[in-house]
Amino acid sequence: MSYEIEVTLAESRKAKPNVNELAFGTCFTDHMFMMDYTPETGWHHPRIVPYAPISLDPAAVVFHYGQAVFEGMKAYRTKEDKILLFRPEKNMERLNLSNERLSIPPVNETFLVEAIKKLVSIEKEWVPADEGTSLYIRPFIIATEPYLGVRPARTYTFIVILSPVGAYYAEGINPVSIYVENNYVRAVKGGTGHTKTSGNYAASFKAQEEAQKHGCAQVLWLDGVEKAYIEEVGSMNVFFKVNGEVWTPALNGSILAGVTRDSVIQLLKEWNIPVKEKRISIEELYAAYTDGTLEEAFGTGTAAVISPIGSLKWNDKNLVINGGESGSLSMKIYDTICGIQTGEKEDPFGWTVEAE
C-alpha cells in the first residue's frame, strides 16, 4: 500500500472545551484517521479527514457479528509543550493480536504508529495542559462488508479518533471498593478475553451494574472455569502487595495483557521489588488478608494508570485493605509512570515517543 497519508483539513474548528468539566469520551477533535481494507488491495488509502459520521450498509458485519477490535492509549503535553505518546508500539502489537483472534487482516504496526503521531500532531492544540489531563487515542477496526453469513467479512475500515480527557483524579486519589463477581464471567480460555474485541465489553455491563448495586465501583472478575482464580478488575489488570512481594495474575489466555501492567512489572523489577505473575485464588488472597500480610491492592490501565483498591466485597465479607487508604507503593508507581508519561521524570526504559 502507499504510505502517503492524504490530509483533508476541516473547514472550521470546534471550540476547545474545559476538559475538567467533561465526562470521559464525550468530546472528539476536528479530525480522524481512516484507511480501508479490501482483499484485492489490502489496507489502502490512509487519510486524515474531518471528524464526521460514517455511513454503513445496515447489513455491515460489525452490526451483526461484532467483528471489531480496538485500542486505547494517550498523548500527554509536557511542560515544554512537547507531545508525548506512551509505548504506542505496544498498542499496535496488541491490535494485531486481537486481529489474529478475530480473523481481521493484520495492520502494519510501524506505519500506524507514524499515522497516529501525524494525526496527534495535527490535533496538537487539543492536547490539554493541566495536570492529569491528556488526549485519549482510540484506534479501532470494524468489519464493513454487507453480508449476513457467519464468516469473516471481506472489507474493513480502520479509524482513529481522539478525545481530550480531564484529570482522572481531579478530586484526589480515592481508593475504590470492588465487588467480587461470582455469577457473570468476563472471559474464558479459548475465548476472546486476551483481546480487545468489542463484544467483551458489552458482555461486562451487567456485572458492572451488579457491582454498583452493592455500592462498589468495579467488579473483580474470577476465572470462568473454577470461579476461584482472580483475573482482572473492571477493565484493568490487578496487583496485590503481599508480605513485601507483588503478585499479579499470570497471562493465562483469558486476561488482557495491559500495557500499564507490563510497565508496572518492569518498574518493580527495576526497583528490586519481587514481583510474581502467578495464579492467585481468591481464597489465597483472603488468607493473606486474615493473616495481615495483604498490604496493598491496585488496578492498572491506561485511563487511571493506577487505581488503588480500598476494599473487596466477597460474598458476606468486606476486606478493607491498608485501612482503606492508597498504599505507598501504589502511589510511588503512579507518580513514576505519570512522571514519565508527561516528561517530568526521566524515562530510562525509552517508553515515550514524541508526536512530532
Place this chain on the structure above:
Amino acid sequence: MSYEIEVTLAESRKAKPNVNELAFGTCFTDHMFMMDYTPETGWHHPRIVPYAPISLDPAAVVFHYGQAVFEGMKAYRTKEDKILLFRPEKNMERLNLSNERLSIPPVNETFLVEAIKKLVSIEKEWVPADEGTSLYIRPFIIATEPYLGVRPARTYTFIVILSPVGAYYAEGINPVSIYVENNYVRAVKGGTGHTKTSGNYAASFKAQEEAQKHGCAQVLWLDGVEKAYIEEVGSMNVFFKVNGEVWTPALNGSILAGVTRDSVIQLLKEWNIPVKEKRISIEELYAAYTDGTLEEAFGTGTAAVISPIGSLKWNDKNLVINGGESGSLSMKIYDTICGIQTGEKEDPFGWTVEAE
C-alpha cells in the same frame, strides 16, 4: 410510544434476483423497518423507509463495545400465495432475553411482530416461490450513542432488514462432517452464549476456520469449563438419536434456545418418541457410537431447518454416523417442519402466522 408506523416508500424498486444463484445474505429488499430509543421517550418513531446506508458517529458504542443483539427468522410463500411467518413471537421473546443480558432496553414484542408482518407485506413480492426458498428476516438492535466510557449506551436503533434466500439444499440434502473443537470456546455459563449478541459470532470465526482446515463444514462446540460436554454445532443446536431415544443438550446458560430446537422437541413428543434434554458428554456419545446405538445426528436452526451430520471428527477418531447418510427420523422432522412452514402440511401447533 405511538404504534403508528410511518411508511415512506422507495421511489424505484430493485430488480428481483434469481435467488437460487444468490449467496445467502447478500441481497436486500427495497425497504427496512426502523425505530429509535432515547431515555426520555423510550422506543419511538417506528417507520418503514427505503433500504439505505445508516450514518453513525465514529464513537457509537456498537463499534467499540459491541452492544448489539439480533434475531433471525423466515417468511415463506404458500402454494396459495399467502405469506407465512414461523413462530415470530418466539424470536421477539428471545430478543428481549438478549436485550436483558446486554443491558439494552426491552422492546414491545407484540408490536414488533406486527411491524415485521407489515414490512413483509410491503415486500411481499420479494418472498420467493420455489421450493426451499424463503425471505430471511433479520431484526437487530445497535447502540448508537457516541460515547467511549464502558457503560451501556443511552440511545439505540432497532432495524429489520430482509433478504431473499435460495434453497439451502439446492443440490439435495448432504450430511455434513463436523469437527469436535477442543481449543476454542464459544460460550461459558455466566457469559452471553444463551443470547444472540453480535460478539458471540465474531468469536467463533477462528474455530470455523479450524474445522475447514480439517475438511469439516462446522464445529461441534464443547462446554468451556470441562471441555467434555456437547453444546452446539456451528450456529445450530444439536440432536442425537441413540437407541430409539433422542437426546439434545439441556439449556444450561451457555446454549442458545433455538426456535427450531423447541419445535423439534414438540414434534418428537407429539410422535411419542422419547426425547431427553440432558448433559451429554462426548465420551458418552462415543460409547454409544462404539456399541452401535448412535443412530442419527443432526443440527437444527432457522437457515437449514435440519442439517444431518454424517460424521464427527474427534481427535484422531472419525465417527461415521448412519453410514454417512441422512437418517430417516432427521428427514421426517425436516419434511414436517418445512411442510408446516410453507403451509403444505397441517399446523396442529399454531406455529405459523400470516403476514397480511
